[in-house]
Amino acid sequence: MAQDTARDSVQDTARDSAQDTALDMTRNTAQDTARDTTHPTAQDTTGTTAEAPAGTLPLHGVHVPLVTPYARTGEIAAGALEALAHEVLDAGATGIVALGTTGEPACLDEAERDLVTDVCARVCRERGAVLTVGAGAAGTRAAEASLARLARWPQVAAALVAVPSFVRPSAAGVAAHFERLAGVSPVPLIVYHVPHRTGQPLDAATLRALGSLSGVVGVKYSSGGLDQDAVELLGDLPAGFRVLTGDDVYLSPMLALGASGGILASAHLATERFAELAATWRAGDVVRARALGHALAGLSAAVFTEPNPAVVKGVLHAQGRIPTPDVRLPLLPASKAAVAAVLERLAALREAFPA
Numbered sequence: 192m193a194q195d196t197a198r199d200s201v202q203d204t205a206r207d208s209a210q211d212t213a214l215d216m217t218r219n220t221a222q223d224t225a226r227d228t229t230h231p232t233a234q235d236t237t238g239t240t241a242e243a244p245a246g247t248l249p250l251h252g253v254h255v256p257l258v259t260p261y262a263r264t265g266e267i268a269a270g271a272l273e274a275l276a277h278e279v280l281d282a283g284a285t286g287i288v289a290l291g292t293t294g295e296p297a298c299l300d301e302a303e304r305d306l307v308t309d310v311c312a313r314v315c316r317e318r319g320a321v322l323t324v325g326a327g328a329a330g331t332r333a334a335e336a337s338l339a340r341l342a343r344w345p346q347v348a349a350a351l352v353a354v355p356s357f358v359r360p361s362a363a364g365v366a367a368h369f370e371r372l373a374g375v376s377p378v379p380l381i382v383y384h385v386p387h388r389t390g391q392p393l394d395a396a397t398l399r400a401l402g403s404l405s406g407v408v409g410v411k412y413s414s415g416g417l418d419q420d421a422v423e424l425l426g427d428l429p430a431g432f433r434v435l436t437g438d439d440v441y442l443s444p445m446l447a448l449g450a451s452g453g454i455l456a457s458a459h460l461a462t463e464r465f466a467e468l469a470a471t472w473r474a475g476d477v478v479r480a481r482a483l484g485h486a487l488a489g490l491s492a493a494v495f496t497e498p499n500p501a502v503v504k505g506v507l508h509a510q511g512r513i514p515t516p517d518v519r520l521p522l523l524p525a526s527k528a529a530v531a532a533v534l535e536r537l538a539a540l541r542e543a544f545p546a
Contacts, residue, residue, distance in 0.1 A: 248348055248379055249286075249321055250409045250433040251473075252452045253465045255279040256291030258500045259299065259307055260513035267303055269310050271513045275459070276314040278512070283466030284458065286321025287311055291351060292388075293456040293500045296325055298519035312346040323381060323454075327352035331368050335375050342377040350376060351411060351454070353383040354391050362397045366404075373406030380406055385413040385437065395423035402432035411454050413437030417444050425449040439491035443484025446472040457491040459503050460533070461540055486543060490536045497529050498522055505530035506537075 257279075260271040276287050289311040290296040290304055299307070308324055315322035324347050328334040334352065341347045352372060354365055373380055382401050386392040393401075398420070401407055412421060412434050425434055425448045436445040439457040446452070446469060458465040468487060471480040494502050501518050505525035508516035516524050 248408050250349075250381070250435060250451050252285035252469045253283070253458045253462065254286045254288055254321065254323060254435065254452065254454045255284050255458045255462065256288035256293040256454055256456055257307075257311065258456075258459065258504050258507065258513070259294045259303075260504075260507075261515055261517045261519075263515055265517075267299075267306055268514050269306060272307065272310050273314060275507075275512060276311055277318070279459065279462045280314070280318050280320050282462035284320075284462055285452065285466075286323060286348070287315065288323045288325065288351060288454055290325035291323075291454065292325075292385075293503065294325070295500065295519055295522070298522075308344055308347075312344040315348075316346045321348045322346050323349045323351050325352075325383075326350040327372070327383075329355045329358050331355075331371055334368070334372055338372060338376040338378075347378050349379045349381050349408065351381045351383050353385060354389045354393065356389040356391065359391050362393060365391065365393065365397065366400055369401050369407060370404055373404050376406060379408040381409040381411055381435070382407060383411045383413070383437070385411070387413075387415050393420075395420040395427075398424050399427065399429060402429040407432070409433040409435055409451075411435050411437040412445070412450070417441050421445065422448060439494065440488045442491070443468060443472070443480065443488060446484075447480070455491075456499055456503055457487070457494045460494070460506055460537060461487070461490060463546060464540060464544055467544075483544060486540050490533065490540060493529070493533045493536050496532070497525050501525040502529045502533060506533045509534060 257272065257275055260268040260275070262268045279287065289307050294307060296304060311322055314320070324341060326334070326337045326341060327350070328337055338350055338352070341350055355368055360368065369380065369382060382398070384393055384398065398410055402410065409432060414421065415438060428434065433451040434445070434449070436442050436450050436453040439453070439455045442453045442455060442465070452469050455465060464483060464487060468480060468483050471483065496502065501522055502525040504513065504518060505516040507513045509530055518524060
């Protein structure tokens with residue numbers, strides 16, 4: 192019996208060692224793939240494609256978190272998704288985001304999420320645009336596995352990873368979570384700070400500490416308002432760390448304070464004007480930027496009168512850009528009144544700021 196116990200112990204140890212070695216090989220392969228990937232290119236606000244400097248990621252301007260369009264039969268309308276991606280890039284977006292909150296990733300199965308990523312990766316390869324993909328999980332081990340899968344798509348430039356939700360770790364736990372993920376991810380990380388969804392508010396000091404981690408290149412800042420922590424963070428950013436606003440209504444003041452751009456569901460609509468706003472603040476044209484910013488804030492407020500992405504989808508369908516306005520339960524389609532209000536805002540915007 193002693194010999195059997197010893198033999199079993201040796202076999203267990205060998206098996207565990209082999210599993211650890213396999214995991215390490217997977218991580219190393221993913222990291223090597225990321226290092227070997229060609230530096231991403233980006234479109235400026237005029238639509239010109241330019242090579243990004245070595246070692247940098249063009250986190251500026253407008254990045255559109257694409258909706259996931261559905262056909263009348265309920266499956267993903269891949270052709271409509273591809274067309275949308277081209278449309279927003281044609282209009283001056285720097286990049287697109289696949290599987291962000293606006294894409295309803297929680298309502299998609301794994302094969303559907305892969306299909307969305309495939310389509311977006313193909314478009315970004317053709318266009319030389321920045322592709323960010325939503326990934327991660329509340330548990331660190333599950334988040335590692337989610338990120339490892341991104342190595343399948345060399346076109347992925349960054350992963351958008353939310354602060355762990357529901358479990359509500361300490362600030363130190365959040366930092367340890369992202370430090371672990373940054374060490375194994377095949378692509379750089381953008382921290383998704385959205386406390387009204389995660390239940391985990393982070394102060395400026397914590398966000399600054401996350402921004403100092405190797406492999407963390409930015410934050411999607413979605414606190415629900417223009418708060419003191421945003422002001423403090425933008426006043427003292429770690430080197431190479433970029434702030435992208437995720438609260439569409441506050442894009443203009445965040446740009447004025449030094450944000451690099453935004454990840455904006457509203458930018459499916461009037462994409463050119465959102466891209467223009469980012470370029471105008473960057474150029475220092477305060478008068479034009481302030482007026483345009485107020486107009487776009489009104490549009491964004493109308494877009495978010497009902498749960499995202501229902502209104503965006505309703506408007507895109509009304510414009511003939513996607514085959515249905517459908518969302519998946521537990522979301523419900525937008526009301527006719529909400530869609531009409533946004534269409535009125537768009538008409539007023541076109542009159543006040545013609546292309």
